[in-house]
Amino acid sequence: MYDRRKFLKLTAVTASLATLSKYAAAKATVVPVATAGLPIIISTWDFGVAANQEAWKILSKGGRALDAIEAGARIPEADMKNHTVGRAGYPDRDGRVTLDACIMDEFGNCGSVAAMEDIAHPISVARLVMEKTPHVMLVGDGATQFAVEQGLKREKLLTPESYAAWKKWLKTAKYSPVLNIENQQHRPGSKYNHDTIGMLAIDAKGNISGGCTTSGMAFKLHGRVGDSPIIGAGLYVDNEVGGATSTGVGEEVIRNVGSFLVVELMRQGYSPEDACKEAVNRIIKKKPETAKQIQVGFLAINKKGEYGAYAIQEGFSFAVCDDKRQDLLIPGKSFYKEKK
Template sequence: MYNRRKFIKLSAAGASVSLVSKNVVAKTLTAPQAGNLPIVISTWGFGVQANQEAWKTLVKGGRAVDAVEAGVKIPEADLNNHTVGRSGYPDRDGHVTLDACIMDDKGNCGSVAAMEYIAHPISIARLVMEKTPHVMLVGEGATQFAVEQGFKREKLLLPSSEKAWKEWLKKAEYKPVINIENKKGLPGNEYNHDTIGMLAIDAQGNISGACTTSGMAFKMHGRVGDSPIIGAGLYVDNEVGGATATGVGEEVIRNVGSFLVVELMRQGYTPEAACKEAVMRIVKKKPEIAKEIQVGFLAINKKGEYGAFALQKGFNFAVCNNTSQDLLIDGKCYY
């Protein structure tokens, strides 16, 4: 007879098998890289220099939140980087709009989206976190707040960006280009987007993260991707780890990607296995779209183990720790 006691015993056994199976899969997918703390990781090749700037804070015993802000300000200020910060390509109407968010080890977070005229959105995101009761400010309100805090309002549309925009206007076609941050000299109608996401653990073992971008080139005015959205482009839980995303933000938002990665790590997944599962959610839900776009996730757990996974080949990430300050690793991919 199938009684309640038998049901409970079978359920417990099933849960145990499921847990063992999941842990076996996670260990099979990746060999975790346990590094000595502190450590900082970030997306793409321009993350190497950004990490080195963050390391200056970490190596002195500074807080992870200070390190990630300082780190991502490097690509924000780089006039040759058209995917992040002051040199970002404009939207289809010629407006350079910037997005960023930051999250610390205490669960505090701040964000700005579609902000114009301010070169360092990550610093405004931090001020939103520390000086307002809000999480996100957008558009002219974000710009107004930045000016009130003493930041300079300035024109961000550089001559090189304006030239690319005017070239794009001849056809006004939008075609995503996979791994645009690794491609140089593309025709005007192929310029696209990307992001720097950074995660750091300081010497005290506390985790923080930052994410900043100029978004998709020539996007619709007002479009906001995943980068400034807590849980999508970035998420940190100091008990578990942190995750960040890069690529086409719409698919990251639809799956609340970075939060998903952290929650999978909470369940016992390694960072790489968690990133892979988040990628697979996109493949399963939108297979026809997944083949044509790039999305990558990068994660670190409380132990300092890190990993990444992307839809397409070409995604890489930078690592900086006591062993190496300029490590660049090719992430694994589905396609």
């Protein structure tokens, strides 16, 4: 039987508890965050060293992690020797250079562009999408149009060197992802190579931001988009827990929502390295034969500033920059190297 008096009493108690919870939550947000060892920035691959050093110019002065991420990511995007990120990236099989990027801040805001042409700095366009639109992702011609409307320069991105590589590829038109392509390009003679830069930063206030930018796999199908611009796949940040980013064959990262998985594992108590390792193991478990032929690597950092990485194949490396050292490059651990 309906009892109005009991209902009103219960409602009052519930309201009081809700108010108390909101008050407790508000109090919790103003508790100072431990910042021992901070600020810090980490990024994928050897060209992450230069990106980190640029980002450090902002972090070392007490700047915001988001600003550091954008500034750092623009370095490899502008590097004319880098054919996997930014304006000198190799084209798709139609000879068109298409760029992808995403960015995410400490509040959970995010922006992304995919398959964008004629704009050299997709990381900056991704930030503009985040800050100037109600959307998360813009793609193709729409992304380019938006960038131009925001004042970014439109330019032809296909360089003579990239054009020559494309013409050479057309002779066989064989598409086969190459393991760790970035190292091969930056270190002649190396058997390794790769395709993305992912960056994660914690500023002096303890806030985390991240970014990821790439020109994607060389000679891909026109319109192909990998994990790099997809929030939760190529990048994910939770300011209460940490952040993660990925590199390698994006299709497998997307299928496993890789970066989100890594962050959720850290929420459960995994260390950054162990969380990355578990994400890699899941990819291998689902497609063991495919995993033997591809590279996927994850890089993560938790709220304490602890970091770690893990990849399917050996050859993955990541760069670390803090107040002690700005040029540290660390070889990541890998599944197949450990199993040999």
